[in-house]
Amino acid sequence: MKHFLVILGLTALVWLGVSMSENDDYPMRVRVEMMGYDTVRYAVLQADTALDLQVRMSGFNALLHSIHPHEHSVQVMLSEGQEAVAVHGLTEQLRTSILGAKQVHSEKDTLHILLSERCHREYHPRIDGVNFSFVEQYGLYGDPVVTPSTVVLYGPAEVLADIPEVRAMPTELYNIKSTATFRIPLEPVWEKYVDVHPSCKEVEVYLPVEPYVEKVYSVPITVENADSTVDLRLYPQQARVHVWVAQRDIAHEPDFTVSINYREALGNDGRVAPHLSQFPSYVRLRSVEPKEVQCVIIK
Numbered sequence: 001m002k003h004f005l006v007i008l009g010l011t012a013l014v015w016l017g018v019s020m021s022e023n024d025d026y027p028m029r030v031r032v033e034m035m036g037y038d039t040v041r042y043a044v045l046q047a048d049t050a051l052d053l054q055v056r057m058s059g060f061n062a063l064l065h066s067i068h069p070h071e072h073s074v075q076v077m078l079s080e081g082q083e084a085v086a087v088h089g090l091t092e093q094l095r096t097s098i099l100g101a102k103q104v105h106s107e108k109d110t111l112h113i114l115l116s117e118r119c120h121r122e123y124h125p126r127i128d129g130v131n132f133s134f135v136e137q138y139g140l141y142g143d144p145v146v147t148p149s150t151v152v153l154y155g156p157a158e159v160l161a162d163i164p165e166v167r168a169m170p171t172e173l174y175n176i177k178s179t180a181t182f183r184i185p186l187e188p189v190w191e192k193y194v195d196v197h198p199s200c201k202e203v204e205v206y207l208p209v210e211p212y213v214e215k216v217y218s219v220p221i222t223v224e225n226a227d228s229t230v231d232l233r234l235y236p237q238q239a240r241v242h243v244w245v246a247q248r249d250i251a252h253e254p255d256f257t258v259s260i261n262y263r264e265a266l267g268n269d270g271r272v273a274p275h276l277s278q279f280p281s282y283v284r285l286r287s288v289e290p291k292e293v294q295c296v297i298i299k
Helices: 002-021 059-067 087-097 262-267
Strands: 023-035 042-047 050-058 073-077 084-086 103-105 110-117 120-123 130-134 138-140 145-147 151-154 171-176 180-185 202-207 209-224 231-235 238-246 257-261 275-278 283-289 293-298
Touching (some): 050 087, 087 103, 171 180, 209 231, 275 283
Antiparallel strands (some): 050 103, 180 202
């Protein structure tokens, strides 16, 4: 009797081993992650998040999955404007994601996602809170260039209407002496509101920098609105204009206009302050001398 039970047990083990090694179809659910769409620009209204499969595998592998349950997932990459994916195109990806799977099959033929474009508003990011400090005799040459020039906020229209501007974070940049690009974060104004998202969270500021030298130019003083029936004498007749000039522009001959107003001279006993009414954009004005001009009117 004892030998019979041993033989029966061994027979059962062999039968179980043969049975468990055979392949069969087992049900399994896989989590679906839709990816590739612009999560800032679009909101998901509806999407397939799970897929029921029939997976062909051995009984041993099925037993392992039941003993150590694991949530299998598949990432579905969407192209621009795509809102449906054929399941048969994911067969190999699904099979390799499941341990021991020989084949996979699903009654569902298509996965769907429904996207809705959020309302948006464009802003030109302001950088007036950024302080640029240059090494002596260096300075800005031209205008800073902000990239991107436009920042888009996405969200409910009524919320966007309450956001007047987008600004760079207050920043101190010291000892600048060469052309450079600075990466500056934006003030996260969108965090004060629900479901508002920015197209970017920082900007790049390109700063063209040149070394400058100080130059002084003697410029004849002219009279605006002068009366042609009288003679005018100015003391002094020339002004000294102090400017910074970029080294690359040092060979240029700048065109300045320094003038006084005739009507002001009449009302101030002939004493009037000269002003610089014209100068080239590539120079940076420092001062004009003298501070006062005596205008003598001879009738």
